[in-house]
Amino acid sequence: MLQRVYDWVDERLDITPMWRDIADHEVPEHVNPAHHFSAFVYCFGGLTFFITVIQILSGMFLTMYYVPDIVNAHESVKYLQGDVAFGTIVRGMHHWGASLVIVMIFLHTLRVFFTGAYKKPRELNWVVGVLIFFVMLGLGFTGYLLPWDMKAYFATVVGLQIAESVPLVGTLTKTLLAGDPEIIGAQTLTRFFAIHVFFLPGALLGLLAAHFIMIRKQGISGPL
Amino acid sequence: MSDEQNHNVSRRQFLTYTLTGVGGFMAAGIILPMARFAIDPVLQAETEGDMKAVTDVSELTENPQRFDFSYEQVDAWVTSEVTETAFIYRSGEEIVALSNTCTHLGCKVSWGSSSDHPNQFYCPCHGGRYEKDGTNIEGTPPTEPLHRYVVEVREGTVYVGKAEPQV
Numbered sequence A: 001m002l003q004r005v006y007d008w009v010d011e012r013l014d015i016t017p018m019w020r021d022i023a024d025h026e027v028p029e030h031v032n033p034a035h036h037f038s039a040f041v042y043c044f045g046g047l048t049f050f051i052t053v054i055q056i057l058s059g060m061f062l063t064m065y066y067v068p069d070i071v072n073a074h075e076s077v078k079y080l081q082g083d084v085a086f087g088t089i090v091r092g093m094h095h096w097g098a099s100l101v102i103v104m105i106f107l108h109t110l111r112v113f114f115t116g117a118y119k120k121p122r123e124l125n126w127v128v129g130v131l132i133f134f135v136m137l138g139l140g141f142t143g144y145l146l147p148w149d150m151k152a153y154f155a156t157v158v159g160l161q162i163a164e165s166v167p168l169v170g171t172l173t174k175t176l177l178a179g180d181p182e183i184i185g186a187q188t189l190t191r192f193f194a195i196h197v198f199f200l201p202g203a204l205l206g207l208l209a210a211h212f213i214m215i216r217k218q219g220i221s222g223p224l
Numbered sequence B: 001m002s003d004e005q006n007h008n009v010s011r012r013q014f015l016t017y018t019l020t021g022v023g024g025f026m027a028a029g030i031i032l033p034m035a036r037f038a039i040d041p042v043l044q045a046e047t048e049g050d051m052k053a054v055t056d057v058s059e060l061t062e063n064p065q066r067f068d069f070s071y072e073q074v075d076a077w078v079t080s081e082v083t084e085t086a087f088i089y090r091s092g093e094e095i096v097a098l099s100n101t102c103t104h105l106g107c108k109v110s111w112g113s114s115s116d117h118p119n120q121f122y123c124p125c126h127g128g129r130y131e132k133d134g135t136n137i138e139g140t141p142p143t144e145p146l147h148r149y150v151v152e153v154r155e156g157t158v159y160v161g162k163a164e165p166q167v
């Protein structure tokens, strides 16, 4: 049945070359854990992406109940976690995934570093990778405020003080992030929400696309 | 390929099956909790409308009178007080409580507010009219009678539940 649907579409649109071009490559022996178990270090990039997908999916579902407003934010998180079926699981995925994605991107970076995969001609992809890392940190920072509890609030107070300590542009940066020169409140929460669910995920998807297109073009770096 | 080989599972097939199986299991483990989370409102057990105290039985007459009553409404994390209006009258032994929401497009009706039709419910929006028992009058916009509240009398107090369609 599936085969026939596929054939029907393929006959009209010739999709086979498209997915083959994207997905059909031989896995080099030196990155295949079935050949050398130590090659599992090559999995960390894929695992980072896997968890990113989980973050995006679970985040989309959380926004069905979450409201970015100082009066209701905490109550809505309490409700979605405590009263909605599987709320603990869906919030848990996002909560733990946020830490795990950083662990994975770090391990992936270590692999790239110690296999020397950042060397010519792959310097640009290292740069894009570092940008992805910054975007992830940004997502972690902005997401952390959203539950609007004491921990969230004071973590952001400290984070914004760090931003403020930057010479020359510090005060400006802080006001821009918090939405007010003094108060960390209503405007801070809506801004962080917008940055967390629209701006940074958008940037992240663009960077990931660049990352993967470059890998596809250049192939995986050779064995040590 | 000989027939015998055809019955064996090739290495490629085995890998296809196991990887698809394990992959499908993992995908389901991720997607199902989120799907159940999303459809929760549909699966919430319907809360039985509590009975709300409205007035004393002694207040009621044979004529429909307007009674406002308020109660707490729990909407996820927001609890608020909402007010509803019922027109209530005695009809022999029976107590009739009608919703004031017009069944045409939802405006609010009132009793006898049209001087041409003092003994009918009248809706100012499109001139919808109803008999005393809530029956919609042929030739006016509403297509069904006013909804009727479930009524209960306990120790001289009138309680109403949910307004339900009369048809």
Ligand code: HEM
Binding pocket: A052, A055, A056, A057, A058, A059, A060, A062, A063, A066, A077, A091, A094, A095, A097, A098, A101, A136, A139, A140, A141, A143, A144, A145, A146, A147, A196, A197, A201
């Ligand atoms: C790599 C991507 C992401 C990371 C690292 C991340 C990180 C975080 C963190 C650390 C929190 C606080 C969680 C907690 O304290 O329990 C959070 C909350 C939240 N995130 Fe994300 N996030 C990501 C992507 C997304 C996306 C794409 C969306 C929506 C489209 C989203 C929507 C939300 C919402 C609504 C909350 C508030 C609910 C809650 O606190 O449980 N996130 N995020």
Ligand code: FES
Binding pocket: B102, B103, B104, B105, B106, B107, B123, B124, B125, B126, B127, B128, B141, B142
């Ligand atoms: S809403 Fe009452 S007549 Fe149209």
